[in-house]
Amino acid sequence: MKNDHQKEIQNWKTLKSREIFKTPYLNLTEDLVRTPGGKEIKYAYYGKGVKTVGIIPVLKDKKIPLIYQFRYPHKKYSWDLPGGKVDDGEIPKEAAKRELKEEMNIDATRFILLGKFATSPGSNALVSHIFLALDSRISNDRDDEVYDDTEFIQEMKLFTLEEIMAMVKKGEIYNAQTVLCLLLYKEYLSGK
Amino acid sequence: MKNDHQKEIQNWKTLKSREIFKTPYLNLTEDLVRTPGGKEIKYAYYGKGVKTVGIIPVLKDKKIPLIYQFRYPHKKYSWDLPGGKVDDGEIPKEAAKRELKEEMNIDATRFILLGKFATSPGSNALVSHIFLALDSRISNDRDDEVYDDTEFIQEMKLFTLEEIMAMVKKGEIYNAQTVLCLLLYKEYLSGK
Numbered sequence: 114m115k116n117d118h119q120k121e122i123q124n125w126k127t128l129k130s131r132e133i134f135k136t137p138y139l140n141l142t143e144d145l146v147r148t149p150g151g152k153e154i155k156y157a158y159y160g161k162g163v164k165t166v167g168i169i170p171v172l173k174d175k176k177i178p179l180i181y182q183f184r185y186p187h188k189k190y191s192w193d194l195p196g197g198k199v200d201d202g203e204i205p206k207e208a209a210k211r212e213l214k215e216e217m218n219i220d221a222t223r224f225i226l227l228g229k230f231a232t233s234p235g236s237n238a239l240v241s242h243i244f245l246a247l248d249s250r251i252s253n254d255r256d257d258e259v260y261d262d263t264e265f266i267q268e269m270k271l272f273t274l275e276e277i278m279a280m281v282k283k284g285e286i287y288n289a290q291t292v293l294c295l296l297l298y299k300e301y302l303s304g305k
Numbered sequence: 306m307k308n309d310h311q312k313e314i315q316n317w318k319t320l321k322s323r324e325i326f327k328t329p330y331l332n333l334t335e336d337l338v339r340t341p342g343g344k345e346i347k348y349a350y351y352g353k354g355v356k357t358v359g360i361i362p363v364l365k366d367k368k369i370p371l372i373y374q375f376r377y378p379h380k381k382y383s384w385d386l387p388g389g390k391v392d393d394g395e396i397p398k399e400a401a402k403r404e405l406k407e408e409m410n411i412d413a414t415r416f417i418l419l420g421k422f423a424t425s426p427g428s429n430a431l432v433s434h435i436f437l438a439l440d441s442r443i444s445n446d447r448d449d450e451v452y453d454d455t456e457f458i459q460e461m462k463l464f465t466l467e468e469i470m471a472m473v474k475k476g477e478i479y480n481a482q483t484v485l486c487l488l489l490y491k492e493y494l495s496g497k
Binding site: 125133136138139141144146154155156157158159160161174183184185187188191193219228229230231232233234235236237238240241266281284288290292293296297299300 | 308317325326328330331333334338347348349350351352353376377378379380383385419421422424425426427428429430432433447476479480481482484485486488489491492
């Protein structure tokens with residue numbers, strides 16, 4: 114059955130591909146596609162070529178830092194784990210290290226890949242790499258805040274995993290990737 | 306601190322909003338926004354007004370059905386839990402019931418809301434409602450397959466939770482929402 118499917122993939126033909134919209138934060142592509150059944154369809158999707166990272170930093174005392182940031186599309190704040198795009202020329206682990214420093218002023222050297230996931234595979238080509246950084250420590254040497262323009266980060270606080278799971282239940286944490294990171298971390302702990 | 310943030314939200318002003326692209330499957334919006342600091346910025350995001358559902362159906366013998374479907378943006382197949390958009394006039398629970406029937410020919414009446422999550426809150430307004438359907442049963446009365454054009458569903462199979470978690474570890478299941486559903490179900494089981 115799987116072999117049939119592999120053959121079928123070869124029978125999906127991208128006839129045309131055009132970029133409809135692009136900013137540093139998102140891109141939209143529309144392809145003209147011939148399906149294995151011979152039908153020609155238009156298929157629009159986001160995130161062509163985009164990789165992101167999500168990081169769950171754990172400090173020495175097991176506390177987890179979260180950032181409180183304004184999420185314009187939802188017109189509300191959320192408590193989130195850090196994350197962001199992998200830049201051109203970067204490998205995901207380097208991006209994780211950089212984002213952790215930029216967003217939280219946290220240094221870490223050991224990054225454990227918990228998984229690679231498609232955020233929304235039907236409409237988005239984006240792949241997110243989820244890292245655990247167990248040796249995280251807050252640095253004292255922040256110079257300037259180097260936040261991206263659209264991130265609107267307001268504050269950072271430390272929480273226990275139990276406090277955070279209670280915030281998920283109350284809906285104070287509603288970012289799917291943050292919740293996925295937390296549950297993968299719980300899986301990691303239970304498998305140790 | 307929270308009160309300050311509430312006040313700040315009022316100081317985010319949407320000056321203009323225009324739809325850049327729209328299909329039945331996705332939409333893209335660009336707003337002109339005045340930030341609390343008085344700066345005018347463009348903010349593009351997708352999924353304005355969109356709600357979706359994700360469902361984890363559990364059969365009487367505790368088996369979980371997955372569907373094998375082609376994910377064009379990733380040029381590969383994935384094993385997924387069912388899900389889809391909430392139609393106009395529908396409540397999320399009705400959409401969960403409908404999608405479960407359409408994608409898997411499964412009937413269920415008891416839907417337990419495990420949470421509401423923002424798929425990608427920085428760039429997507431979409432909110433996904435995750436439901437557990439413990440009383441799921443496969444119906445014998447399938448007439449015609451009523452799949453959406455872009456879903457490309459190929460087959461359905463039943464798995465144990467243990468088999469599924471092994472597929473997640475191997476990367477055979479890579480849809481973030483499917484993995485989130487599974488881990489929320491594990492949380493639900495451990496809290497019982």
